Amino acid sequence: MSFDLNFIGILIGAIMASSVPLILAASGELITERSGVLNLGVEGMMIIGAISGFGLMVVTDNLFLAVIGSMLSGLIISIIFGLLTQSLLTNHVATGLALTIFGIGMSAMIGKNFVGIPGKEFPLLFVNLKENIPFLGPILFGHSIILYFAFLLPFLTNYFLKKTKIGLIIRAVGDSPTSASNQGINVILVRYSCILYGGAMCGLAGAYLSLIYTPQWIENMTGGRGWIALALVVFATWSPIKVLVGALIFGGITILQLHMQAVGLRIPVQLLSALPYIMTIIVLVVISRDSRKIKLNTPTSLGQIFYKEK
């Protein structure tokens, strides 16, 4: 029995690890969207983060630099998005899509030289405790610092949005940029900051994939996780805590259905593979069906171009 419990613990630990990139990217995008900016470039920023993180690790042999560098590169590529949508007033959707396509192509080009190079072992915390405590050990311990950060992030984001002045200003800008501007808030600055923050978080999510989760570079290694993160934000109705729930469900069912496939249940593989997507949407729709709350959480100006009267 204790073996079984420990196995479940390990399984939960694995689920947590697989949901980290989703939590990071979705939390970042959530802040961006709360300010009224719809950045569909999440996938592109993630994969740029992944290749820069891995590349820097190979070149400098320093994991700390690699992580910081991946965040910076996510941030830099989001500046392009910011410039286009906020300063040159291009359409959010088209620009975001272009950013994703750009990111995938760019990362493939840079990544050519890094294919097949083995990754470096990322330091994990509290490994002793993980092995000595059954069940809870593999759940709570033996993870990278980024995982702990990721699981803290939704709560921090929630607190930041609800309780701090800057959080209030971001929500205000997302609700009505014109009103905010008339109140003397620098809408463009707020939106730029949110875009850059989102970019950095997506970069970090990418680095987690290429440095920790599967420590190597594979072309297109984000595999659509950016799109899932985007969908999570919407289906979680812009609530950080629900993003966390959604990411765990998605990660959980992904891992479980792999086990089910391995066991050889007589369910079509395609259906099992589709399961995480279907279940995540169903659960999130069910837990967020309060139309009053949806209305209060939805950034009214999402995707609208804002320009200041002169």
Added chain:
Amino acid sequence: MYLYYLILNFTTIKPILMNTKLKVSEISKIYPGCIANDKVSLEFKSGKIYALLGENGAGKSTLVKILSGVVKPDEGEVFLNNESIKLNSPLDAKKNNIGMVFQHFNLFETLSVFENLSIDSDKKNEDLRLSVYNILKKYNFKIDLDIPVLNLSAGQKQKVEIIRCLIRNPKVLIMDEPTSVLTEQETEDLFISLKQFSDEGILIIYITHKLKEVLSLCDEVAVMRKGKIVSVSKTKEEKIETLANKMVGENLSAIKKKNNNFKYSEEILKISNLNFRSEDPYETNLINLNFSLKKGECLGIAGISGNGQSELFQILSGEIITDYTSIKFRDKEISKLNPRERREYLMAFSPEDRISQAAVPELKIYENVALNNFKSSNFFEKGLVNEKKIKEHSKKILSNFSVNTDNVEMKSQFLSGGNLQKLIIGRELITSPELLVCFNPTWGLDVGAINYIHETLININEQGKSSILISTDNDELLRLSDRICVIYKGKLSKIMDVNEVTPEKLGILMGGGSID
């Protein structure tokens, strides 16, 4: 004396008589194709209420946007107490204690009232709450600070805007068309508050195109036309007619009076058992509405916006289909028909929102005309659009209904509100419907356009066509309706003959009171 200081410490607005002088000098602002302000010079002193009067597009809003730092003037200066001030951003206006309540509220709908107030305040939350409570108490405002703004009525939203200004101890308070969304009672309350502010030494500039308000509230009036100040005078010396003529720049023809003598007795529309329950908490449920309409009659439905008018309109137009409701139109049951089918039975509809409901602003005029005339089979042949026919038809509408253009290729968004409304009403009426249902047909229009629309609506009644006028403008209802009722929280009052109705009675019913 001690008590007085105690009160002073509790109120944030100290009753010190301020001596404020505001002067705008030679302000000009030119937009491509239009001079919004042409060397505007005005002087204001505290203790008085100033009206800035003008039609839509006269340049009032540009001037107040300049004063509130939203728009920068091309030329000219603003002086506060003889010192030139730079108003490069809304923050500069705030720093100079100029408060501004915009016509379209600058509120964040999804944030709570308190969050809305705290967003631009430097005070600590507890201090801010205290000063807000003091303002609420002092001016007898009743607002729950912790509910989202979208749950407030328009009048309450405006109070939130005013409180936001008051927190900053304003020297100047500018109100941009504040009564366009208010009921009679709310307007009276607002005027009382404004007079109180003025007595406390706040300089008040009141922007409006409603002449009655100028006369009843303000001490001095400046009239703007086409970007220029055409007259500055004391309101005592003015009358409605003199102001109207200055504002429009020509002598307005006397408005046609409605003739209430009925020629017909035939019942054209009968609605029974109309109930509507909405899943959306922001819609109003309608409770057991029953009414009927005679041929050639105009039934006015008054009420504060948000009491079920838009739901009622949508049920009448067929956008919402409800169970069990019976709508008999010319002896046919039409309650299950969609808007297009209802049009085929000669009903016509002019919705509240010209831009998003009645017309597609990005489409050209003739395309908008084609949108609701599917039954004119010669517009479409074998699935193809017959542009020539539609354009001819559109030209006819433009000339018959005095739309200020003959270019049917123009995009509808470039029409002014008045011209767009004429186009919409024209598009509906050119098919000679038996019933026109319109919802706030003159909202936000200037005097000339309002008069035109009103005459059109009176004319169709005289031709024996019926109309239902859902409106939040009581003057309009009293002028056009034969019978009036009030909708309040989804319930309809008894239907009264227009001769027994007074604005006061309407006000009471609109606020949920009873007049029996």
